[in-house]
Amino acid sequence: MKILFLGYKQNSILDFLQNSDHNITVTDARLSVEEVSTLDPDLIISYGYRHIIKKTVIEQYPNRIINLHISLLPWNRGVSPNLWSFATDTPKGVTIHLLDEGIDTGEILYQEETTFQTEVTLSESYAILRETIEKLFIKKWPKIEHNNYIPIKQDLSTGSYHTLRESERLIRRLGESGWNTKAKDVAKMVEKTDQQIIDEIQSIRQANNTHWMDVVRLAFRLAPEEARQIFKSIKQCDKDINVLLDELAENDLVK
16 A cells, blocks of 8 residues: 655654555655645545645545544644643544545544643643554554544534634743643633633622622621621611712713
């Protein structure tokens, strides 16, 4: 079998395939349609490939281009999937899928979900995901080699997608720690929309209301008479504030 391997030049998958009888061509360079046609591979494997494979190539090799993506698709399609899985607290894992014209939207062949320890760094989790997907590919190779699999269409009504630009913004926010940042800290660095911030405030206020009522219960249980006097003062202050709010709402004086 002639295999065109696009992407990482050093990995256990290549070591495995190169010890077989297959004819392997490896490159991380951008290839033209003509160059691919000249190689005329039986199978194309994309793993960490930084270039878009042209539509013409995809049409020329239907169901013969496989992509290895270190996320649990359809979550975190696109750039920096490991980073975004922690930034957005979404499912983590790896996926082997057929390539189509979309970005990581092709039919799924195999997946494996992954969990991480609390203190893992982005660099460590990336290494774990790479090891996981390489082991999964080697394990499933006999089926992949003979097209002995049943592809599963992705449910794109769920999941997520991230661009290079937004990934670069988030990476800059990692600061000097960079990829050694603890994965659990990444979510704190994500830029939020106004609505997301408002929703978080509402959530915190709801929790704080519970805390407030707990304090009320405690006060009336331990010192009911003193608590009653304090709450009379609070009630009067609330009345004074309401008067001022009415005055503010009706105030026509413009300073």
